[in-house]
Structures are given as structure tokens and as C-alpha cells.
Amino acid sequence: MNHEIKRATGLLVLEAVNSNPNGDPDRDGEPRQRDNGRGEISPVSFKRKLRDLIEQNDKDEHDTPFFKALPEKFSGKEHEKQYLILEHRGRNRSQIKEEMRENSLQSGRRKFVERYWDARVFGNTFLEEGENNFIRTGVVQFGMGISLAPVEIIRQTNTNKAGVESGKDRGMAPMAYRIVDHGVYCMPFFVNPNQAEKSGCTADDIELLKLLIPHAYEQSRSAIRPDVRIRHAWYIEHKSILGSCPEHLLLEALTPVKLGNPDESSTSWTDYQDKTGLPEDLLVRVESCTDLILRG
Numbered sequence: 480m481n482h483e484i485k486r487a488t489g490l491l492v493l494e495a496v497n498s499n500p501n502g503d504p505d506r507d508g509e510p511r512q513r514d515n516g517r518g519e520i521s522p523v524s525f526k527r528k529l530r531d532l533i534e535q536n537d538k539d540e541h542d543t544p545f546f547k548a549l550p551e552k553f554s555g556k557e558h559e560k561q562y563l564i565l566e567h568r569g570r571n572r573s574q575i576k577e578e579m580r581e582n583s584l585q586s587g588r589r590k591f592v593e594r595y596w597d598a599r600v601f602g603n604t605f606l607e608e609g610e611n612n613f614i615r616t617g618v619v620q621f622g623m624g625i626s627l628a629p630v631e632i633i634r635q636t637n638t639n640k641a642g643v644e645s646g647k648d649r650g651m652a653p654m655a656y657r658i659v660d661h662g663v664y665c666m667p668f669f670v671n672p673n674q675a676e677k678s679g680c681t682a683d684d685i686e687l688l689k690l691l692i693p694h695a696y697e698q699s700r701s702a703i704r705p706d707v708r709i710r711h712a713w714y715i716e717h718k719s720i721l722g723s724c725p726e727h728l729l730l731e732a733l734t735p736v737k738l739g740n741p742d743e744s745s746t747s748w749t750d751y752q753d754k755t756g757l758p759e760d761l762l763v764r765v766e767s768c769t770d771l772i773l774r775g
Contacts, residue, residue, distance in 0.1 A: 483682040484618065485716045485766065487670035488726045490733050491692070492711040493520065493624060494748055495662045497633075498704045500524075501624075502657075508703075509632065510659050516629025516744075518662045522621035525666065528695040529688070530597050534567045545698060553687055562687065565595035565603060592679035599680040600688060618680040619688060624666030627751070628737045631660040631744045658703065661745050663710075665734050672720050689714060693772050710748070712771035715757070724764040732757055 493500065501524040502508035511519035533546050541547070541559050548554070553562055592599055602617030635656040670685060696707040713733050717723040735751040745751065757768045 484670065484672040484675050484680065484685055486672055486720050486722050487685075487717065488715045488722075488729050489668040489670070490711070490713040490730055491525075491624065491664075491666040491668070491709060492713075492733075492735060493664040493666065493696075494708040494710050495630075495659045495664065496706040496708070497658050497660065498706050499658050500662075500664065500704060500707050502703070509657050510630065512630060512632065513625075516742075518626035518630040518659055518664060520624030520664050520666060522623060522666075525621055525624070525695060526597075526601055528699050529691045530564050530566065531568075532691050532694060532698055533562055533596065533687075534564045539563055545694070549687070549690065552683065561593055562596045563594050565598040596684060596687065599678045600684050602674075602678065616674055617678050618671055618674045618685070620669050620671070622667040622669075624664040626662040626664045627735060627745075628662070628741055629744050630662040633658050633660055656703070661747060663735060663737075663745060663748070663751055665730075667726075667730050669726065689771055689774075693774075709772055710753075713768065714771050715768045716766040718764070718766050723766070724761060728761060729757065729765070732761055 495518070499508070499510045500518070501511050501520040503511045511521065513519060533541065533543075533549075535541050539560070541554065541562070546554055546559075546562075552558055597603075598617070600617050600619050633656075674680070692712050693709060696704075696709060700706075711733070715729050733754045733756075735753050737745065738750055738752055756762070756770075757765070762768060
């Protein structure tokens with residue numbers, strides 16, 4: 480099964496415009512930021528958006544317009560039960576543990592992993608204990624997204640004309656609106672076919688991932704995150720399962736360059752020198768280099 484999947488290196492170039500791309504729960508939802516001022520987007524945050532795009536309801540049914548618009552091999556009635564989400568919101572962990580016990584034999588293990596797309600692709604956090612641990616590390620790993628320059632955080636107090644407290648005709652939420660003025664982030668990801676046999680991941684699972692990535696932010700807009708743009712979603716396939724080019728060279732070649740002072744916050748996309756593809760000396764060392772945003 481692992482030979483169906485090609486080794487790949489990916490890079491997401493994300494632009495946040497007057498948005499909070501990833502709030503920090505340890506800092507009251509403040510946009511994540513390092514001590515040097517660089518902003519962060521966690522891998523967990525991005526993977527959550529991918530999961531939400533195809534998350535099933537409590538009856539394990541896919542009823543979202545987005546899922547129904549996917550190609551028939553994913554959204555068809557005979558296939559949709561293969562694309563359930565293990566770590567979906569409100570998941571009953573006791574129920575999962577019971578399902579693990581019921582499927583502890585090899586035949587049951589196969590049935591279990593064939594149900595959950597995210598467990599096959601990303602691995603899991605549910606199945607970390609006991610002898611029934613079917614999957615640990617997934618085929619796809621996302622790295623931390625880091626901004627290329629320090630980000631400016633704007634903080635404002637939200638007001639509500641209709642008061643929520645008795646006897647008050649208006650309400651306030653001090654500093655509830657916290658956004659990044661502008662920032663460009665780069666998030667690497669890696670596809671390792673060597674894990675496919677253990678997790679049950681297939682080439683179709685990776686194809687679905689590639690279909691989901693371009694829609695991660697446009698389909699999950701919110702009041703605090705109205706405008707996060709995926710400028711590029713580079714997907715580079717290697718010529719061999721072991722990799723045909725050092726991955727750091729590929730990532731460095733596709734990372735935009737901040738113009739002017741790199742320690743000054745940017746105000747627009749024009750503050751960066753964009754990269755439109757791999758240079759020829761690297762392109763000949765890989766099978767392909769595709770921007771999933773432009774793939775259509």
C-alpha cells in the first residue's frame with residue numbers, strides 16, 4: 480500500500496489580513512506570537528480546519544454541501560463511511576475505546592482504520608494507551624507556521640448595543656477583538672509513505688488532502704478570522720520513496736523574501752518578493768512541483 484503514495488514535501492504560504500489566524504488559549508485568545516515578535520500558526524489549528532471540512536454529524540453521516548461537492552469516489556454513498564473523522568468535535572472518548580476493544584483482532588483493526596480518514600493521514604491522539612493502539616504516527620505531518628517578519632497585534636474592545644446583563648442597555652468585552660494587522664506565514668508539511676502500511680493510508684486519502692488544503696480558510700471564515708489567504712500551497716513529489724532532494728533546499732527555495740528590514744512588520748503582500756516555482760537545478764531533482772491553489 481505504501482508504494483501507492485509518493486514521498487512529498489509541501490509548503491503553505493499564508494497571508495493574514497486584519498485577522499487572528501490562530502488564537503492562544505493560554506493568553507485569552509491573543510494571536511500566537513513568539514518573544515521575537517514572529518507570529519505562529521499551530522499544526523493542530525490547520526489540521527482542525529481540514530477535519531471540519533468533512534466532519535460528519537453525530538449519526539456518522541456527511542451532510543455538508545462541501546463534502547457532497549467532492550468527487551464521487553469520496554462523497555458517494557458506497558464510499559463516504561471511509562472518510563469519517565475520528566477526532567471530531569464532541570467525540571465521546573469512551574465510545575472510541577469501546578470500539579477499539581471490539582476491533583482488537585487483526586480483521587477488526589482493518590475495519591477500524593478504514594473508517595477514519597484523519598487517523599490514517601495524521602495519526603491520532605486517542606489511541607496512545609494500551610495494547611489496542613492501532614495507529615500512532617500518520618503519513619502526513621504539518622510543521623509550525625512562522626511569520627517571516629514580526630507581526631503587529633491590534634487590540635480593541637467589542638461593544639454590544641443589546642446589553643446581556645440585567646439593567647444595562649449595552650455591553651462591553653474589553654480587548655476581545657485581537658487581530659494581526661498583516662502577516663505572511665510559512666508552514667511546511669511532509670508526506671512520508673513509510674508510515675502508510677501501519678496507518679492504512681492510501682493514495683486516495685492523500686488526494687483528498689490535496690483537495691481540502693486550498694479551501695481550509697475560505698470555508699472557515701469567522702468574525703475574528705475573516706481574511707486569511709493561502710497564497711501558495713506548494714506540493715513537491717520526489718522521485719523516490721527515500722526522497723530525491725534535501726527537503727530544506729526545497730522549502731528555502733519557495734519561501735518568500737521580506738523586502739527592506741526583515742525585523743519590521745509588513746503592511747501588505749507587496750512587502751515580499753514572491754517565489755513562483757523551483758529553480759531549474761532543484762526542479763530536475765524532483766518528480767513535480769505543483770501549486771495546489773492553481774491546480775483547479
